[in-house]
Amino acid sequence: MKHFLDVLDYASEDLQEMLDLAVKLKTQWKAGGNPPLLRGKVLGMIFQKPSLRTRVSFDMAMRHLGGDALYLSPAEIGLGKREAISDVARVLSGYVDAIMARVFEHEHVLELARWASVPVLNGLSDYNHPCQAMADALTIYEKFGTLKGIQVTFVGDGNNVAVSLMHVCAKLGANFTIANPEGYDMPTKAIELAKEVARETGSQLAFLRDPHQAVKGAQVIYTDTWTSMGQEEEAQIREKVFPPYQVNQQLVSEADQDVIVMHCLPAHRGQEITDEVADGPHSALFSQAHNRLHAQKAILVKLLT
Numbered sequence: 001m002k003h004f005l006d007v008l009d010y011a012s013e014d015l016q017e018m019l020d021l022a023v024k025l026k027t028q029w030k031a032g033g034n035p036p037l038l039r040g041k042v043l044g045m046i047f048q049k050p051s052l053r054t055r056v057s058f059d060m061a062m063r064h065l066g067g068d069a070l071y072l073s074p075a076e077i078g079l080g081k082r083e084a085i086s087d088v089a090r091v092l093s094g095y096v097d098a099i100m101a102r103v104f105e106h107e108h109v110l111e112l113a114r115w116a117s118v119p120v121l122n123g124l125s126d127y128n129h130p131c132q133a134m135a136d137a138l139t140i141y142e143k144f145g146t147l148k149g150i151q152v153t154f155v156g157d158g159n160n161v162a163v164s165l166m167h168v169c170a171k172l173g174a175n176f177t178i179a180n181p182e183g184y185d186m187p188t189k190a191i192e193l194a195k196e197v198a199r200e201t202g203s204q205l206a207f208l209r210d211p212h213q214a215v216k217g218a219q220v221i222y223t224d225t226w227t228s229m230g231q232e233e234e235a236q237i238r239e240k241v242f243p244p245y246q247v248n249q250q251l252v253s254e255a256d257q258d259v260i261v262m263h264c265l266p267a268h269r270g271q272e273i274t275d276e277v278a279d280g281p282h283s284a285l286f287s288q289a290h291n292r293l294h295a296q297k298a299i300l301v302k303l304l305t
C-alpha cells in the first residue's frame, strides 16, 4: 500500500518525478484541462482542524482529474473519540479510494494508514505537512529550475511546516537554514533524519538563532505562524518571544536580491510577516498556495493510478 505521510518515505528520484508530473499537469490545466486520470475515484477528507487551502485544493485536484472528494468535518468523524481510528480506517476504506487526514497527533495519521486498505495522505499533523512541502518544492523548482544548491532559509518556529520543508530540501539537494528562538527547535529526531539524508544528497543544513545571519545569501525566505493550531494557549507567550523573527522589509533586504518570500498561509499579517513583504515584489505567497493544487494532483495520480 502506497501512502503519502512523510516526504522521507520517498526516494529523491520519486519526489523529483512528482514535481515534474506536477509541472506537466499544471501546464495541461492552463492549456484547457487535465485528462480524467482519476475518473470515478473519490477522496475522503478527514479534518480535525480548520482549513482553506488543503480542503479546497484537494477537492479541486480530484475534480480536475475527473474524480470527486468528500469533506468530513471534525464534528462528524470525531476521530478516536466517537469511534476508534482503526474502525474509521477500515469502514472508510470500503467507501472511498483514498483518505486524506488533517490531525492533531501525528500518531493518528500513522494509525489510519496502518489500518486503511486504501492510500492515506497526511494533510498536516503536529509533526509535519508533507503536501505543503511538495507545493513549496514545486514553487522553488519553477522559480530556479532546480532545488540543488538553492539556499532556503526558514525564519520562525521550528514547527510542522519547517520540518517538512527541511526534509524536502534535504531530499532534493537544497541547502536549508533555520533561525528560531531557543525553546522552539524542531524535534531532534526530525533533525537527525534530515542530516542522514543530507549526507547522501550533499544538501547543507544549518541551525541558527540569529535571523539576520540566517538570511544572508538566502534565495528563499520562508516563514509561518508563531502559534500553530493546537497551541492556542501558548499564543501570548509566543507573541512576546517571536517579534525579532518577523519577516519584514529590513530582513528581506539582507537576503539575495532575487530572494522569494514564502509562507504556507494562513498569514498573521503584522506578526510573522508584514503587509509590505506579503504583498511586495518578492512575495511568492499566492503562486505557492495555488501550487498546492498541482502538487497534490501529482501525488494523487502517483498513489491512485
Ligand code: CP
Residues within 6 Å of the ligand: 050, 051, 052, 053, 054, 055, 124, 132, 264, 265, 266
Ligand atoms: N497551508 C495550509 O495547509 O493551509 P490550510 O490550513 O488553509 O489548509
Ligand code: NVA
Residues within 6 Å of the ligand: 124, 159, 160, 161, 224, 225, 227, 228, 229, 264, 265, 266
Ligand atoms: N503551522 C501551521 C500551519 C497551518 C497550515 C499550523 O499547524 O497551524
